[in-house]
Amino acid sequence: MRALPQLLLALLLTLVASPQGAVLLGQAIGETAAPFPAERLLSLALAHSGLALAGAGAASMLGIVLGIAVTRPVGRGLRPMVDAIAAISQAVPPVVVVALSVPAFGFGLWPTALALLLYGMMPVLRATTGALEAVSPDARAAAEAMGLPPRDVLLEVELPLAWPVMQDGLRVALVLSVATAAVGALAGASTLGTPIVLGLQNQNAVLIVQGAAATAALAFLAEALLLLGGSVARR
């Protein structure tokens, strides 16, 4: 049961994020403001998940495609450039991307989706190139010598052997995406960042705790589900 710690943490954080839990915690630090209602928190969690999934999905697709492209003989020359772009896109904080893209896309989902895409691409790209480069050169040479066309070498030998390591990259991308989707609230997207922003505006620490705990709970839950999914797929 590899995912047990993540599941327990998610449960604990959910308790903290619940109105009752948050009120209790608020009393402990001398905060008496009203908590965020549970059903609103739940619908924000759903919207948050959808946004995070879309961002991580796009980041994974782009990262895998680029990772495959730069490990082919024809794409090898692009490798330094692609690596640099991925590194820059992760170095720029998502909040900056959101802020900079509001003028271009307007308020709402799109600035956040772009930020998640850029932020999540690098772990997937890194994992994909690393995993493909770690594929046994003997197996690849044998595949080529036996007459597998390049497409089959990729699909039947390289990707199956690289997949376990690539999965780690996908998991990192999804967890990052869930954790950073909260930033979207700044651009008006409905996410678990919304209570945090409200709390900051109204100086209500209970709301901040709820939003932060719920975001973290969702991130751990996502990782746990991926770990479980991965071990089911291996069976």
Add this chain to the structure above:
Amino acid sequence: MIAFENVHVRFGTAEALSGITMMIEAGELCALVGPSGSGKTTLLRLVNRLVAPSRGRVFVRGEDVARLDPAKLRQSIGYAMQSVGLFPHRTVAENIATVPRLRGWNAPRIAARTAELMALLHLDRSLAGRLPRALSGGQAQRVGLARALAADPDILLMDEPFGAVDPITRRELRTELRRIHQATGKTIVLVTHDPDEALELGTQLVVLRGGRVVAAGPAASLIAPGADAFARQLLGGTQPGLRRFALLPAAASVVPEAPPQGAPELPAEASLADALSLMAESGATVLACAGGSLHAEAVLRQA
């Protein structure tokens, strides 16, 4: 079957092969022998277009390989190498079935062929479902060889296929290769840096040095007095005369006359070296062989 026409191969500024012109006839077991870095692997890889000549042409079955589809060409030629390169995520049976599957054989035909090959290479049926990491070195080599033979190619390329196994297994595998060659009549090109292996297996030998062919022909002719000094030294070691005698059949020197009373008996398939050895042991100068007599003078006349 395979022909090289003034082939040069250049890697960067270094020339790995220079002006190779030679033929390998159908049914030969051609051993490419030479020191490390002499170009053996490069010469082998020209045949299935894993390496392209920078000058000259390579013909396989009468066709210039540069005009053939590389994937199709490679599927039609078996390939086995020292590092074997079994697919770690595929079972033994799936590994063996690689080329038949590429060629679209149906499942029953593939299953029958896999079973046949496992029997041919003395691989226990229970290994079929195993992954390569659960095989011994010798078993992995056998699976690699079975995979190379799977689609019944008429040409088999082998790059130091027995280099990574222990001496006893190597001996077994050599015997098996010779058996397969004799039974199937395939054209086999075998790269080796081991002169003994080349002498034991090759019906034709090609000696490479610094990217050039320095000698080619049947083993005995390459050790004979007057042959290329490098080849003679490489293949003959310090006793080229005896090495050569080990390759020549005694029966050819037998005369049809009754052997003297009590002459030691030499088996009909023995070599001239066997004859000398028996003479050295028994002190006799005439041996009984294949219903005739073998005289010491006749043996030495072969020198």
